[in-house]
Amino acid sequence: MIELDKVTKRYADAVAVDAVSLRVDEGELLVLLGGSGSGKTTTLKMVNRLIEPTSGAIRIGGQDITGEPPHALRRRIGYVFQRLGLFPHLTVAENIGVTPSLLGWDAARIRARVDALLELCELDPAAVRDRRPAELSGGQQQRVGVARALAAEPRVMLLDEPFGALDPLTRDRLQQSFLSIRRRLGLTAIFVTHDMVEALLLGDRIAVMQGGRLAQVGTPRELMTAPADEYVAQLIGTPRRQAGLIDALLADGARAP
Ligand code: ADP
Numbered sequence: 001m002i003e004l005d006k007v008t009k010r011y012a013d014a015v016a017v018d019a020v021s022l023r024v025d026e027g028e029l030l031v032l033l034g035g036s037g038s039g040k041t042t043t044l045k046m047v048n049r050l051i052e053p054t055s056g057a058i059r060i061g062g063q064d065i066t067g068e069p070p071h072a073l074r075r076r077i078g079y080v081f082q083r084l085g086l087f088p089h090l091t092v093a094e095n096i097g098v099t100p101s102l103l104g105w106d107a108a109r110i111r112a113r114v115d116a117l118l119e120l121c122e123l124d125p126a127a128v129r130d131r132r133p134a135e136l137s138g139g140q141q142q143r144v145g146v147a148r149a150l151a152a153e154p155r156v157m158l159l160d161e162p163f164g165a166l167d168p169l170t171r172d173r174l175q176q177s178f179l180s181i182r183r184r185l186g187l188t189a190i191f192v193t194h195d196m197v198e199a200l201l202l203g204d205r206i207a208v209m210q211g212g213r214l215a216q217v218g219t220p221r222e223l224m225t226a227p228a229d230e231y232v233a234q235l236i237g238t239p240r241r242q243a244g245l246i247d248a249l250l251a252d253g254a255r256a257p
């Protein structure tokens with residue numbers, strides 16, 4: 001469905017993404033996992049041409065994406081930003097309706113779509129549709145961000161650390177909502193995170209990036225059982241070590257008087 005073929009992005013003084021080749025199958029969620037500066041956002045933004053590669057090719061559904069004007073491409077790919085993604089001066093309904101308006105949908109169709117998407121994203125349309133983003137919690141804002149990305153019925157979704165700024169409980173609820181939405185809609189998605197647990201929970205496969213390169217691509221199980229190198233082993237081992245520490249703490253607590 002999405003193919004990256006030796007994609008490189010070079011800036012004057014640095015290589016942000018270095019010969020990355022990747023394939024995301026129809027209906028699959030691929031997680032791009034890596035530390036800060038590893039090239040995740042640059043990779044994602046090349047898929048909808050917010051950034052143009054220095055070399056290499058990207059295909060969606062077999063078609064080279066340079067064969068289509070960037071604005072047309074972006075309308076059929078949902079994009080969820082980490083933060084500052086919503087227009088602050090527009091209401092929730094107007095935010096979600098941006099792309100459908102650009103596509104020339106009539107007002108009644110947009111209104112129906114907005115309400116359906118709010119319900120899909122577990123928000124009460126009557127309560128939130130006329131509010132501005134600042135009048136919503138962080139979790140509600142990110143739900144609106146997901147709803148907006150889904151507005152024009154994209155087959156492909158790109159998400160850049162969409163839940164990264166949320167508290168752990170809100171984040172957990174949004175992860176569960178997102179899992180059920182993408183199964184229901186059969187979306188093909190690339191999901192960027194630096195959070196190992198999130199990667200393990202959400203990803204059908206995980207692509208680990210380090211210094212602009214792919215360190216390993218595999219299922220969560222493959223990464224856990226056969227890490228390609230020491231970096232992947234450490235990264236994937238972190239949640240296990242933490243779980244072990246918590247178990248030890250609880251065991252100690254049980255022995256305390
Ligand atoms: P990540 O999303 O994994 O944190 P990015 O893709 O944003 O990483 O950045 C990858 C690398 O490319 C970083 O070293 C960053 O400093 C560099 N970089 C990103 N954008 C630019 C730019 N416009 N000019 C120069 N260097 C950039």
Ligand code: MG
Nearest residue numbers: 040041042160
């Ligand atoms: Mg980033």
